[in-house]
Amino acid sequence: MLKDITFGQYYDATSVVHKCDPRVKILLMIAFIVLIFVSQNMFSLAFACVSVIFVLLISRVPIKLFLKNLKAIWVVLAFTAVINLFYSNTGKVLVSFWIVEITTGGVYRAVFMALRIILLIFISSVLTYTTTPNSLTDGIESLLSPLKYIGLKNAVHIFAMMMTIALRFIPTLIEEAEKIMNAQKARGADLENGSLVERVKALIPILIPLLISSVRRAYELAEAMECRCYNGGVGKTRMKQLTLSVSDLYAIIFIAVFTCGIIGLNIIF
Amino acid sequence: MDNIIEIKNVTYEYTEDEATHIAVKNLSLNIERGSFTVILGHNGSGKSTLAKMLNGLNKPTLGTILVDGINTLAEETEIEVKRRVGMVFQNPDNQLIASIVEEDVAFGPENLGLPPKEIRQRVDSALKAVGMEEFVSSTPHRLSGGQKQRIAIAGIIAMEPECLVLDEPTAMLDPKGRREIVDTLHKLNKEKGITVILITHYMEEAENADRVLVMNDGEIISDGKPHEVFQNVEMLKSVGLDVPQTTELLYALQKNGFKVNTNVISVTDTAREIKKVLEGV
């Protein structure tokens, strides 16, 4: 069901992670992603696992919400694992049939790659669950602000505004899509059966109303923004100023330890 | 009299399918500062067009509109007009910009370029004024229609407008949400002295207004206190409107030879009116 997609939704709680500056969180997430990719052996990956789980726990977001995000991408996960299973032919042969062999090396690789993806999903979910979409946007805007000096001032603002609105309307549009789907099903539309072509065709009665309503929403939103004195962001101030706090210091120390750990374990083993 | 809005001989024309339509016809109207006005009219009677002219979203084809003495046609004072006359629309979903309540309410004051501290104060006091202070960090998506609409109102109040224009803010709400909104508007009107102009299809929402206007074909065809306007049952029905069921009852009784006054609206007053007749017999 579309409703099961919770990725990109803020979870309200009080935790060190929630308190961190969005800029620090974005940079840390990027660092995490890079480091997860550079961890080359089981030891450094295990260390990454422990660190990610540590972050999940201190974020105070229910673990099942993270697991739910995995459910949404299990196909990708399974696909990656299977490809990697056959990719490597090192180690002992476990199973062999026709021209395919599954080796211990393959199994190792499959688990390794799947774990990496899981960690990536987890760590990026931490960012979206603990950061309100708007402060995320503020963070990105602030990080991109050096671009202003090369004449892209307006572009940065427009990008940030687009992100804000997109994040705000994703749940609304998902709900709307579901309503339209149900309405067309009630008129006898068959969305589940038929050939690929038929199924694509069956989407038209859903996509057209969705498109039309999005245009209507966009128009009404533009009017509402105008009524709230929006004029393209000229002279705009912010209620929430981004300031670094103690939590950010902890976060930076944590990532330093994490970086050293991964690199150290990569070198040692 | 101190008028917040003065409309002088205003006409609004628009072109659709190569034909010119007149949405508002040579209309003149003053809105007193601090008053509570309800505008009734069927779809296409021109009330939305009129509403959008009050804060300069629509510009009159002919005539002038002064908001606090400022002409809405003047481009350099556009923001001044919008700051003074805030607008709330029908669909709360399409008015909320941010995914967190407080950030949404802050949008207006941020656009006005106010200092962060003042924005914070205004956001908190606006949320309090609409009774939504406990939802300060909720996501609008999880709120009920009535609550969302109150957030939309808070977003306007935070700009500290003189006047609030609401274009069918209750059309998509359930009775509970409708009551929440109407109560909130009366509270803002009484406590903060904000002028309220409420456009609605629900006759009972006009009950406690200072003044009711009825629009039809771009013109005002009735203007007065709620009980005065609702006395014209036949006229209201002829322009596709309705009357509160209390009025309908009194009117039906009158038609059946009962000597009742039809100039009351509330349930208690109606009951008292009928009691008089019963006891008189």
Added chain:
Amino acid sequence: MAILEVRNLTHTYSGNSPFMNDAVKDVSFTVEKGEIIGIIGHTGSGKSTLVQHLNGLLKPTEGNVLFENEDIWENPKEIRKIRSKVGLVFQYPEYQLFEETVFKDISFGPRNMGLESEALENTVKEICGIVGVKPEFFEKSPFDLSGGEKRRVAIAGVMAMKPQVIVFDEPTAGLDPKGREDVMEIIRSYRKATNATVIIISHSMEDMAALADKVIVMNKGSLYMFGTAREVFSHSDELRKIGLNVPIVSQVFEALGLNNIPLTVDEAVEILKKRVGDNA
């Protein structure tokens, strides 16, 4: 004869997610052929979840829905067949319009049922006659119509499947008084032409009192009351306890302290006439 029966229906939304939806708990009722049933209750009382079970859009977690004494989930592969027997008009149905012309859009439902060429055309024309979609609208784009006309076309789109039971989820929401009256008229004409059973979710106690044979009151996912309109609206205190009320005209008579409580203005006038007559 019972046309629709709901037995101990419970619906819990999957995987107790923190983002919850309205559930339905152990609801049972029977709808007789030709009845008009009103459903009242707050937003979030489970009304919308409940009605989506009647045409198989949702599958009960527990319990059954029977159409003409047969469980609609007897053969899950055939569930689509029930959709033409129990029509469901959602809130703001005009948002589902998608075809280039009004005629094509109204044909969507019957075409999905397998109707073709002449039979299809006749059915659509017949429905348009009943609900008042004028022939000059047939070739227009549905998006060029006014709000009220769009709703008329959208409702016709469900009626074109000729359902024996038709369910409306707040059919008059967002319309002006004239538009509301038009929709009620469409429902009456369809009923007159087809003898269909009608189920309406509404927030208007006045409409329900004037229209419904029986009223279902939902509260927090459970069936709070079920009976004739007169029975249900005689429990004004219980209704107020859950934030609902009786029609305004009934409230006036309650305030008068009379025992004979009318449901409509006409009834009220009759009661008072009789009283005055008796006294005289």
